[in-house]
Amino acid sequence: xxxxxxxxxxxxxxxxxxxxxxxxxxxxxxxxxxxxxxxxxxxxxxxxxxxxxxxxxxxxxxxxxxxxxxxxxxxxxxxxxxxxxxxxxxxxxxxxxxxxxxxxxxxxxxxxxxxxxxxxxxxxxxxxxxxxxxxxxxxxxxxxxxxxxxxxxxxxxxxxxxxxxxxxxxxxxxxxxxxxxxxxxxxxxxxxxxxxxxxxxxxxxxxxxxxxxxxxxxxxxxxxxxxxxxxxxxxxxxxxxxxxxxxxxxxxxxxxxxxxxxxxxxxxxxxxxxxxxxxxxxxxxxxxxxxxxxxxxxxxxxxxxxxxxxxxxxxxxxxxxxxxxxxxxxxxxxxxxxxxxxxxxxxxxxxxxxxxxxxxxxxxxxxxxxxxxxxxxxxxxxxxxxxxxxxxxxxxxxxxxxxxxxxxxxxxxxxxxxxxxxxxxxxxxxxxx
Numbered sequence: 001x002x003x004x005x006x007x008x009x010x011x012x013x014x015x016x017x018x019x020x021x022x023x024x025x026x027x028x029x030x031x032x033x034x035x036x037x038x039x040x041x042x043x044x045x046x047x048x049x050x051x052x053x054x055x056x057x058x059x060x061x062x063x064x065x066x067x068x069x070x071x072x073x074x075x076x077x078x079x080x081x082x083x084x085x086x087x088x089x090x091x092x093x094x095x096x097x098x099x100x101x102x103x104x105x106x107x108x109x110x111x112x113x114x115x116x117x118x119x120x121x122x123x124x125x126x127x128x129x130x131x132x133x134x135x136x137x138x139x140x141x142x143x144x145x146x147x148x149x150x151x152x153x154x155x156x157x158x159x160x161x162x163x164x165x166x167x168x169x170x171x172x173x174x175x176x177x178x179x180x181x182x183x184x185x186x187x188x189x190x191x192x193x194x195x196x197x198x199x200x201x202x203x204x205x206x207x208x209x210x211x212x213x214x215x216x217x218x219x220x221x222x223x224x225x226x227x228x229x230x231x232x233x234x235x236x237x238x239x240x241x242x243x244x245x246x247x248x249x250x251x252x253x254x255x256x257x258x259x260x261x262x263x264x265x266x267x268x269x270x271x272x273x274x275x276x277x278x279x280x281x282x283x284x285x286x287x288x289x290x291x292x293x294x295x296x297x298x299x300x301x302x303x304x305x306x307x308x309x310x311x312x313x314x315x316x317x318x319x320x321x322x323x324x325x326x327x328x329x330x331x332x333x334x335x336x337x338x339x340x341x342x343x344x345x346x347x348x349x350x351x352x353x354x355x356x357x358x359x360x361x362x363x364x365x366x367x368x369x370x371x372x373x374x375x376x377x378x379x380x381x382x383x384x385x386x387x388x389x390x391x392x393x394x395x396x397x398x399x400x401x402x403x404x405x406x407x408x409x410x411x412x413x414x415x416x417x418x419x420x421x422x423x424x425x426x427x428x429x430x431x432x433x
Contacts, residue, residue: 011035012071013045014081016059026292030258031082031104033209038111043074050083057096058089068097080107105132108258119183127176134169200249200362202241203276205304206285207296208256211319215285215345216253219354244355246363252279257303277309281361284314288342289323315357316340322347330357337361367408371428374399380421383414404428 017024048059057064078100085103093101204212220239241251328350331340338357343350389406
């Protein structure tokens with residue numbers, strides 16, 4: 001077993017693809033950007049067609065030998081493979097190449113580790129890394145076995161270093177999980193406080209490097225780091241959004257999505273993705289100058305479905321119109337509601353149109369009205385209060401006099417099947433247009 005290098009920045013890329021894969025070139029470019037975002041110097045790349053994955057190396061044995069020869073000739077420190085490898089495949093490739101091998105999931109984890117800034121983000125990254133590493137521990141340190149037992153029935157190796165590593169990893173994962181639960185409880189309390197204030201919640205989502213953070217800074221007084229690189233923003237950032245016709249709102253910036261985002265990362269980054277799941281409206285940011293924007297749009301929608309945000313209302317933002325040669329405008333659906341806004345966040349073009357669209361969508365979906373509830377409707381009163389829909393109330397012997405201000409989508413399902421409560425809500429919501 002060779003000693004793993006602590007640092008390796010001179011990289012050779014291995015780009016597996018299959019017959020008929022139409023976006024192989026775009027995928028190769030994206031993987032190169034991932035490598036650069038991790039700080040790697042790309043020495044060369046090797047394409048490998050894989051129709052039937054080799055259980056030993058994933059790529060074929062001949063192609064594996066070609067990679068080994070290229071890595072030696074270029075004096076590479078690491079080989080980056082644009083696919084998810086099994087622990088056995090990764091270990092076999094490392095033995096053949098005698099240098100580190102990092103698959104797509106490991107590379108993304110490395111970038112996340114570099115970019116996380118908040119306490120919660122760092123905890124989530126470390127937890128995801130430990131879960132990834134735990135599947136890749138190998139029996140390679142027998143010289144560190146503990147003393148062998150000498151009694152009958154107790155002869156043989158004691159606790160191996162591998163077993164020690166596994167136990168230490170399990171303890172660390174358990175501790176991190178508890179710390180994350182505490183941090184997420186605090187974040188949940190902050191989120192519930194915003195909900196009680198009945199301020200509409202808007203979240204920016206989109207494929208990584210679509211310009212979400214630049215748009216966030218253009219809409220707010222925020223100073224979120226924005227750069228032309230993948231995963232420039234990892235930690236969730238929330239700012240107040242003002243100067244809307246519907247009143248103030250809360251805007252959240254979230255991590256950029258990418259194809260084949262490891263499921264452990266989707267699960268780990270609950271702190272940023274939950275801002276999207278709990279939003280009243282999603283601003284789905286797309287690169288208007290990207291010829292493959294429709295396919296990338298579908299990638300984002302798939303991740304949104306995984307975090308139970310697939311059914312939330314969306315306003316599509318076509319960003320970077322200065323590169324696409326398009327003028328700012330609002331596209332509307334058959335009912336006249338804003339459906340798509342064309343703008344350039346970097347140049348500030350069309351930002352006023354986006355504010356106009358947000359005012360229409362958030363204002364039109366809110367119910368602001370008094371409501372009388374009899375004392376027998378205590379369950380509905382509790383649900384309205386839990387949903388943050390009550391902004392003022394008084395109570396007497398006849399019941400509650402409430403001032404309601406909340407999104408229609410929040411109020412509609414609160415009756416819980418009770419006929420009396422459903423009728424009260426219908427009176428509050430009025431006719432649906």
